[in-house]
Amino acid sequence: MKYRLVAFGLLLAASSASAADDIDVKRGADTLVFGNCVPSLVVENKSVETIDYLQVDLVVALNSGQERTVELKSAYREGVLYPILPGGTATLRQHLDTSRAIGVPCGEVTARRAARTICEAAGGKACASTVSVQP
Secondary structure, eight states, X not given: OHHHXXXXXXXXXXXXXXXXXXXXXXXXXXXXETTEEEOEEEEEEOSSXXXXXXXXXXXXXXXXXXXXXXXXXXXXXXXXXXXXOTTOEEEXXXXXXXXXXXXXXXXXXXXXXXXXXXXXXXXXXBOSSOEEEEX
16 A cells, blocks of 8 residues: 555646646737737747747637638748747737738637647757647
């Protein structure tokens, strides 16, 4: 019985340590730009690796029943990167000069879901840590 408790404790500690190495992405503040809702996401890098680039494609459902996909990025893909250091936070934003606006105010957005996530560490390698998105 004693060994089972020790094994359970080690398993619990290992799963807690693994959860601490995640990259958490949560809903940020919505802003209104020229009548268009511009969502954002906030990243908390709990991993030990530096994130060079992070993108989440957010699908928003509208009152009209239509859906729109918005690319929220940590930086311009072709430009200067803004690394997210271990323990750091950053905001993923829509770049309205390179992507189409949603076309409606924020009050007309009824639901959100993440469709795709791109996470790159140094050298363009995929991030080793798990990215969890709660839009």
